[in-house]
Amino acid sequence: MTFTDFSPLLTILFFPGGLFLMGVGLLYEWLDHKLVARLQNRIGPRWFQPFADVVKLLAKEEIVPAIVNPYLFVGLPLVGLAGALTAALYVPLMGLPPAFNFPGDLIVTLYLLSLLTLSLGLAGWNTSSRFSLIGATRALTQLFAYEAPFLLALLGPALVARSWQVSEIVSRNAGQWLIVTQPIGFVVALIGLMGKLELPPFDAPEAETEIVAGALTEYSGRGLALFHLGKAVELVVGLTLVAALYLGGIGNPLEFALKTLGLLIIMAGFQSVLTRLRIDQTVGLWWRYGALLVLLQWVIWIVWKGLSL
């Protein structure tokens, strides 16, 4: 008996999806900013900062540039956010069993998560401001760079559990900290997540000093707020996924909080000590090291499995 049986609509709109998830997402975003600020010797924003930002943006004028396709301009942020929210339904948020599941939902989740980046890319292309165009190109280039290694890294645990279903992987690997047996996969997954979220050092698609705000340069008000929310949701979903697959699953809300926050602290550390990579360096890093290392991990695991049989 899960919460879902009660009312699917409620699940999607309020808990654990929808509003609740956005709230948690913004809170995590604040934590991330706060941690980075503390590491940079600053005090950092107040806890309600992301909430105020989003409310303010929603209440602001939205300027739709004259040369864009207005439907795409308005619709893409919605698609991105919807993708991130839907992805949340397949992961064990707060230690609750996923709201929905079916065999192979791991792959679907990952692609739903990519939807945000895709709509970001399309939004940038649609805006046809020069900064947006370059930002979009970079966002999509980066997508192709981290997507495969990230996927491979998350398939490691799936391989162990012999299932493509998130809930199944979690229950079969319960209590098994795969971070110990597959450390490379874990590192690639975590760094892949940072790439997905375009956090420093992978923030070339929105490198302020080169291309202003990348694909989002022309967005104001509502569109910007929705992309912002989408990022926040993706942060939580991504952290949950990595924690569930690599840190021995998530059984209850406390475990959820501890494990995801632990990951967030590591990510904040990376963000503050690393220099932004150029897009060519990012791509090089992922394909030259990320993908190969994960494959190596697989080979080691398969050989070890074969020997122990």
Place this chain on the structure above:
Amino acid sequence: MTTESLLQQAESLLATMSRGSTRPETNRLDVVIESSGLVPAVSALKNARWGYLTALTGLDLGVEAGVVEALYHFCSDAAVTTLRVRLPRIGGSVPSIYQLIPAVGFYERELAEMYGVTVTGMPDDSRLFLPDDWPVGVYPLLKDFDPQSAQPVKVPPPPRGSSTGERFIIPIGPQHPALKEPGHFEFTVDGEIVTAARMRLGYVHRGIEKAVEQRNWIQSLYLLERVCGICSHTHSVAYCLGVEQLAQVEVPPRAQAIRELIAGLERIHSHLLWLGVAAHEAGFDTLFMYSWRDRETVMDLLETVSGNRVNYSANILGGVKIDITAEFAEAIRRGIDYLEERSRHYLDIVTTDTMFLQRTRGIGAMTREQAEHFGVLGPLARASGILRDVRVEAPYGAYTRFPISAVTAQAGDLEARFVVRLKELFVTCNAIRTILDNLPPGELAVKVPRRIPAGETISRVEAPRGELFYFIRSTGGDKPDRVKVRTPSLCNWTSVLHQAIGCQLADVPLLLAGMDPCFSCNDR
């Protein structure tokens, strides 16, 4: 070689072109030449490797005289040779020497738009400082310039660059997060590779050189201090040195030492500021935050000593108006010790952090020959192995008593520029300690007359960004007749725009930051 023998050498090199030469000051040689003799004269100096072209001053001798002069100043150590080309006020023309010295491009454009001198053969004759809506045929630095005649004219909107075809132009500025000051760049890119670079200055052009002519000698000091908010002290030192030279007054040694001390503190603040901005451009915000946190230490010291954080107003004509008490000295010593330790840490980061080195090592490398060819100055030149530092080549003020050693590096890339600037912090810290230990006693200032005797002088000062050049002319009145300011940033642009071609777009902000550009210095 001594200054005297350098000048003799220059005189003999220029003998065939010369239409008369004078020695207005012990370190200066003025050679009058015809405009047809300009190219041979410059080639002669260049082929003999006699110094470098430091500035090109335009000079209007007034409506009655009917003469405009173009002064080409060449420096070799402390010796300055000036080629004076006398031209009619209307319709004067000089040949371009861009083919010999590329750095002259900006100077020639300035001469043309400010004085109406035609420079034949200029590769680029577009507006440099004056706005797009400035009327044709109105030249602001001529003595009979009437502001009413400069009413805005209608200009056709610039053709909007399109993204069709192969040319995809990235505009940077005038409002852009990479630039804290407005300038406009256009980088044509092919994918992520820059294939062409253009620049438009003038967004911060206020017309200070003209305004100085309408203010008296003392007011001009405060105006010139506001040419640039980062190196304000250097500007006022350069101006004071020049005026004191013209007025034939000897500044007390204590005042000279305090000037050098403040200049040292200013250099520390400027270099730490630069370190932070450059790190920010590279996407390394933590280093930006840390270096600016430590920069507050030196800002506090400057505030303690002068009462202001940015425009210290330490100088007055004839000396300084602030004293360094024992208490201040102690505070400065403590601050310097802390900063030195922190700088060591930053030097360690920029030379060992692999991620950061990926963005700096080998990027924008400029060989010694290239650096000489483009006439770069300051830390940029020193990073390419050229010892170009006025404090060493031609010590002024207290630098004769408290000499300084120049820091150079060989690689010429961005990393070398970081290293040179950070190492300069150590040298500066040591110099400040030496001054504090040996602060000469005595007066802080001497009296300078309200009217400055007629004459011309040149003062060169090493600003944090390189050599700052002032040409000051007095006709004996209570206002300057001409103050020419040539700032180091203007000399360095040519090289950086050239280097940007072939670079990754992502490296461009850091490359621009690497020269530590200062638009308000540039544009004046």
Place this chain on the structure above:
Amino acid sequence: MTTDPNYPWQTVFDKLKTWARVNSPWAIHFNSGSCNGCDIEILATLTPRYDIERFGVKLQGSPRHADVLICTGPVTRQARERLLRTYEQMPEPKFVVAVGSCAISGGVFQGCYNVVGHIDEVLPVNAYIPGCPPRPEAIIDGVVKLLESIKGK
């Protein structure tokens, strides 16, 4: 933003909007001819000692994302049109802060041939922060005063 007494939730919405606006002023910085003394002090407000992010102020790169336009320097002829364009690109509601003596009155650059004048001859200014340059504390104070004035509306 008028409150209709017939719809009580309107009042709540308005309060929420004002709260968000006061707590999340994203700024954009435009230098229209300053000596960059003010600009480095504005930059300094971001750094550890002053850390303006505490108040939710973020320096944005794109005018589309900004609520507050922070102007420094007198307005030069070449920068005037760009300043206007930047202001026009900002979405409503927007505010302008003039930082430094030059932005307020033209300062030492009054009467220079290439200077059009001070900021409020070009844009409607909501807050003035005097000083040459104002200290970072003064800039923060000016921004906070601006926010107070929004609250009152």
